[in-house]
Amino acid sequence: MQNGSRLITLFLSIIEYTAHNAMLKSQTAKFTLLLSLTFLIVAFSCESPQQTSPQPKPILASPIPDNQSLNVGTSVDQPESLKQKIVETYARYWPLISSEHQHNQLPEVLGDKMPELRVFGIERVGVLLRDGEATNEELQLVVDRLTDSNSTVRLAAAKLLPEIDVPGLAEHVANAIAQEVDIEVAEQELIYFQTVSHPNAIPPTIDRLLQNPNGAAADALIFLLNNNDVSEKIQRQILRAVLKSRQQSSLPSLITLEAMLGSNTTKRALIKMLDNPNDSVREAVAMGFAYAGFAEPLIARADDPLLYTYALAALQKKVDIDSFKELLDVRKDNEPNWNAAAFSIATSLSTSELLRADDMLKRLNLDELRLTILHDVWKNASQKSIAARKAIARRAVPLMISRDDAVGALQLLGVFGESLIDDDLITLRFVAAIDASAWDAAADARPDPALWITQWERVKVKDQNAASVIKKQIIQRYNDQLTQKQKTLLGIAPSITPPDNTP
Numbered sequence: 001m002q003n004g005s006r007l008i009t010l011f012l013s014i015i016e017y018t019a020h021n022a023m024l025k026s027q028t029a030k031f032t033l034l035l036s037l038t039f040l041i042v043a044f045s046c047e048s049p050q051q052t053s054p055q056p057k058p059i060l061a062s063p064i065p066d067n068q069s070l071n072v073g074t075s076v077d078q079p080e081s082l083k084q085k086i087v088e089t090y091a092r093y094w095p096l097i098s099s100e101h102q103h104n105q106l107p108e109v110l111g112d113k114m115p116e117l118r119v120f121g122i123e124r125v126g127v128l129l130r131d132g133e134a135t136n137e138e139l140q141l142v143v144d145r146l147t148d149s150n151s152t153v154r155l156a157a158a159k160l161l162p163e164i165d166v167p168g169l170a171e172h173v174a175n176a177i178a179q180e181v182d183i184e185v186a187e188q189e190l191i192y193f194q195t196v197s198h199p200n201a202i203p204p205t206i207d208r209l210l211q212n213p214n215g216a217a218a219d220a221l222i223f224l225l226n227n228n229d230v231s232e233k234i235q236r237q238i239l240r241a242v243l244k245s246r247q248q249s250s251l252p253s254l255i256t257l258e259a260m261l262g263s264n265t266t267k268r269a270l271i272k273m274l275d276n277p278n279d280s281v282r283e284a285v286a287m288g289f290a291y292a293g294f295a296e297p298l299i300a301r302a303d304d305p306l307l308y309t310y311a312l313a314a315l316q317k318k319v320d321i322d323s324f325k326e327l328l329d330v331r332k333d334n335e336p337n338w339n340a341a342a343f344s345i346a347t348s349l350s351t352s353e354l355l356r357a358d359d360m361l362k363r364l365n366l367d368e369l370r371l372t373i374l375h376d377v378w379k380n381a382s383q384k385s386i387a388a389r390k391a392i393a394r395r396a397v398p399l400m401i402s403r404d405d406a407v408g409a410l411q412l413l414g415v416f417g418e419s420l421i422d423d424d425l426i427t428l429r430f431v432a433a434i435d436a437s438a439w440d441a442a443a444d445a446r447p448d449p450a451l452w453i454t455q456w457e458r459v460k461v462k463d464q465n466a467a468s469v470i471k472k473q474i475i476q477r478y479n480d481q482l483t484q485k486q487k488t489l490l491g492i493a494p495s496i497t498p499p500d501n502t503p
Helices: 001-022 025-044 081-094 099-110 115-130 135-149 151-163 169-179 185-192 199-211 218-225 232-246 252-261 264-277 279-292 304-314 323-327 334-345 351-363 365-381 386-402 404-415 423-435 439-445 449-462 464-481 484-490
Strands: none
Touching: 025 081, 081 115, 099 135, 115 135, 115 151, 115 169, 115 232, 135 169, 135 252, 151 185, 169 185, 169 351, 185 199, 185 218, 185 252, 199 218, 199 232, 218 232, 218 279, 218 351, 232 252, 252 264, 252 279, 264 279, 279 304, 304 334, 323 334, 334 365, 334 423, 351 365, 351 386, 365 386, 386 404, 386 423, 386 439, 404 423, 423 449, 439 464, 449 464, 449 484
């Protein structure tokens, strides 16, 4: 009877929980539950007694040998049908246990001597994870099963990896895949590295490519290369593995890797594949060329919608004014990917090249994109020279004012403080202050009433109310300095001088 204590505890928990919550009001249902429990107790009691000593809680980071006696009172030489009944019983009645009891029992189930129950525990953690209820401890226990001695357990844990996010997971998986002996488990771990990056995963993934050229290793390497800087030595090692693998496999991802890492001679030999009628082949080559910045053949085929995005990606690898000019040649209206490419290149240029690129965008009337670029450059311009920052401000401030962000423009210019002695920037500060209703700042920048009247006339065209406020400020601040012509322009009635009746 002692050997069945695990399941007895499970069933008693079920009975206690369901009775407490009035879930088993039917005597028949309760009888059925007790009958199932009785069957299992009898099954366990028929087993020969085992001499067991108290088992400490398993160290989950270590593999669990499959040839040890089971906590649930079964051993590996027991009939498979009995094992299956145990797992089926867990699966049937586990959902009846309270959430609190499930969390309390999962660590023990995940460390059970019986691999079928460890798999069951992993699957239950998956259910909790999708319901947003899995704890970090439970997720870490699942990750620890990657080093389990049983391949079925390791496979169950590996399949759950894309849904898990715990500290140090990527490095742990990289170490696990290097030691993995089961191809199916390794494939699941490689699938994980198609969306998650870690440099330690690159060497074992190269080995897996040679082991299984038709598997997931090639796609994993593409992702890892796009997210890690690797030495030329590693690149050559990958290329050798790719060329050897291509003798056994025609996976498009292998073509991509060859296009990514091959010499210019190799790349030129692959250009003809950009005209292949098979979309997957064309895209495979284009993806590799984009990674390598081999833009010319892609630009020549930019009319092909499938290759257009890769042409943009290839140009972004070069990051110079020439690549920006080439980007303009393949511009399409209202194309978000083109705008993103222009932003990426422009924000990486030197200040002098940035100003040239800005002039090109200005001629195309792409003011919104210009402002987005200039804003980003300004945010990261603290290490640039004062002259460079002022050059950026001269471009950004008028755009900000034209887009009704006078307050932002005034704040931008305020960064210069006393160093703002440039006549054009002071004028911009004055205009921004007028539009922002910052009257003292405007007067500090330009106290000349003629300039205030000019701004009043500008504003009057689009906003009579705002112009009226400016007019009041002019009269309050500069009435004594206004000429009669200026007063007439402002609509100020001439003052009437009382007659002098002195005898």
